[in-house]
Amino acid sequence: MTSTMPDAVPHPLVVRTVALDHLARPGSTGPDPDDLLGLLPPDAPLAWVRRGDGIVGWGEALRVEVSGRDRFADAEQAWQELLAHAIVRDEVDLPGTGPVAFASFAFEEDSPAGGVLVVPRVVVGRRGARSWLTTIDTGATLRATPDLADVAARQPEPVSPGAVSYAEGAVPSEDWLSVVERGVAAIRAGEVEKVVLARDVYATTTEPLDVRWPLRRLAARYPSCWTFSVDGLIGATPELLVRSEKGLVTSRVLAGTIRRTGDDDADLARAATLAHSSKDLEEHEYAVSSVADALAPFCTSTNVPDVPFVLHLPNVLHLASDVTGVLAANPSSLALAAALHPTAAVCGTPTAAAARLISRIEGMERGRYAGPVGWLGADGDGEWGIALRSAHVDPQDPRRVRLFAGCGIVAASEPAAELAESEAKLVPMRDALGTA
Numbered sequence: 001m002t003s004t005m006p007d008a009v010p011h012p013l014v015v016r017t018v019a020l021d022h023l024a025r026p027g028s029t030g031p032d033p034d035d036l037l038g039l040l041p042p043d044a045p046l047a048w049v050r051r052g053d054g055i056v057g058w059g060e061a062l063r064v065e066v067s068g069r070d071r072f073a074d075a076e077q078a079w080q081e082l083l084a085h086a087i088v089r090d091e092v093d094l095p096g097t098g099p100v101a102f103a104s105f106a107f108e109e110d111s112p113a114g115g116v117l118v119v120p121r122v123v124v125g126r127r128g129a130r131s132w133l134t135t136i137d138t139g140a141t142l143r144a145t146p147d148l149a150d151v152a153a154r155q156p157e158p159v160s161p162g163a164v165s166y167a168e169g170a171v172p173s174e175d176w177l178s179v180v181e182r183g184v185a186a187i188r189a190g191e192v193e194k195v196v197l198a199r200d201v202y203a204t205t206t207e208p209l210d211v212r213w214p215l216r217r218l219a220a221r222y223p224s225c226w227t228f229s230v231d232g233l234i235g236a237t238p239e240l241l242v243r244s245e246k247g248l249v250t251s252r253v254l255a256g257t258i259r260r261t262g263d264d265d266a267d268l269a270r271a272a273t274l275a276h277s278s279k280d281l282e283e284h285e286y287a288v289s290s291v292a293d294a295l296a297p298f299c300t301s302t303n304v305p306d307v308p309f310v311l312h313l314p315n316v317l318h319l320a321s322d323v324t325g326v327l328a329a330n331p332s333s334l335a336l337a338a339a340l341h342p343t344a345a346v347c348g349t350p351t352a353a354a355a356r357l358i359s360r361i362e363g364m365e366r367g368r369y370a371g372p373v374g375w376l377g378a379d380g381d382g383e384w385g386i387a388l389r390s391a392h393v394d395p396q397d398p399r400r401v402r403l404f405a406g407c408g409i410v411a412a413s414e415p416a417a418e419l420a421e422s423e424a425k426l427v428p429m430r431d432a433l434g435t436a
């Protein structure tokens with residue numbers, strides 16, 4: 001575990017949250033609190049937003065880098081140590097107020113991508129009619145609270161990425177067909193019941209990527225998804241690994257997908273087909289069980305829907321189930337995310353055998369794709385998505401972006417259909433990088 005404190009001063013975190021509710025009043029001349037993303041600077045913006053609610057952050061009060069099997073526990077420990085010495089004044093007291101860290105973790109335990117936890121200098125949040133501003137300092141003296149109208153006015157408009165060209169990723173699409181074939185063969189041979197196989201593609205932009213460009217487009221086009229940005233990993237995920245709030249947990253489980261046609265009537269027929277597809281229902285059931293089983297030891301009761309609903313996104317339809325539970329003790333949301341990861345929506349069933357199969361046949365280092373991404377508060381509450389419909393911006397070359405998509409494979413899967421599904425899952429990021 002490594003941590004870096006920009007000021008290298010061993011002062012405690014000094015955290016102050018103030019209400020911005022006056023900004024929500026009609027006639028206010030301040031920055032629009034609906035537009036959290038509009039406040040972000042171009043450099044290293046942090047975001048977790050959905051339908052205008054959520055939190056955004058910027059500046060880096062502190063950063064913790066972790067790796068290996070214990071990456072979640074190490075991040076949690078570092079966070080607890082920071083909090084033990086923090087001086088906090090929180091005038092709002094809602095989930096996401098007070099000290100907050102944004103974080104994202106690698107899918108695999110031996111990934112060089114490890115994980116990162118960033119404590120921003122400034123956080124702005126919104127939840128319904130309530131808005132707030134948090135400042136986090138590591139110095140002995142408190143800085144003045146930034147004037148948000150000023151902050152918003154100072155931000156340059158996001159710069160267009162220019163022309164975008166695409167190249168094959170680690171496994172060319174033609175070869176990925178045989179990766180899926182090998183997955184199906186392993187299932188038929190009884191090695192696993194389900195495995196999720198993913199692929200990547202490279203985008204090269206003519207201008208260095210200003211991540212606010214794709215973020216705004218993702219948030220506008222995929223309002224039901226969680227738009228995130230943490231340390232160069234960006235996306236809009238439809239899948240909530242876990243939200244923990246005041247003793248209640250929720251997880252939105254997705255698995256089972258059909259592409260949209262663009263024609264509403266045809267899509268309704270497709271939704272009905274999806275809801276009755278035994279192949280997709282099987283794929284979904286594995287994912288729901290993996291989440292329900294992982295949550296059960298933490299909960300006094302859980303609610304697992306008998307049948308999934310169909311989630312309509314602009315590019316695809318998914319089978320979806322919202323699993324909820326009442327927590328018995330008070331594990332942090334990060335501990336819950338660690339216990340849930342990797343679910344069968346991104347790994348397979350049984351988990352360990354599917355993970356081994358992925359390492360053996362996928363041919364790609366997933367990095368932080370399909371890992372937990374989200375935020376953590378001081379009381380352990382937080383929200384963690386699975387980093388899907390996502391891309392990673394090369395820290396050495398901001399013109400180079402790696403996009404990811406994966407598909408759940410069961411015995412009845414057909415490689416060509418899975419390749420087409422992976423293309424549909426790349427659409428949100430491709431569109432977000434474009435200028436159309």
Ligand SMILES: C=C(O[C@H]1C=CC=C(C(=O)O)[C@@H]1O)C(=O)O
Nearest residue numbers: 254255256257345405406407408
């Ligand atoms: C692995 C991905 O999607 C998962 C989530 C929803 C539906 C899925 C599916 O139907 O295969 C996948 O399990 C991805 O988008 O990269």
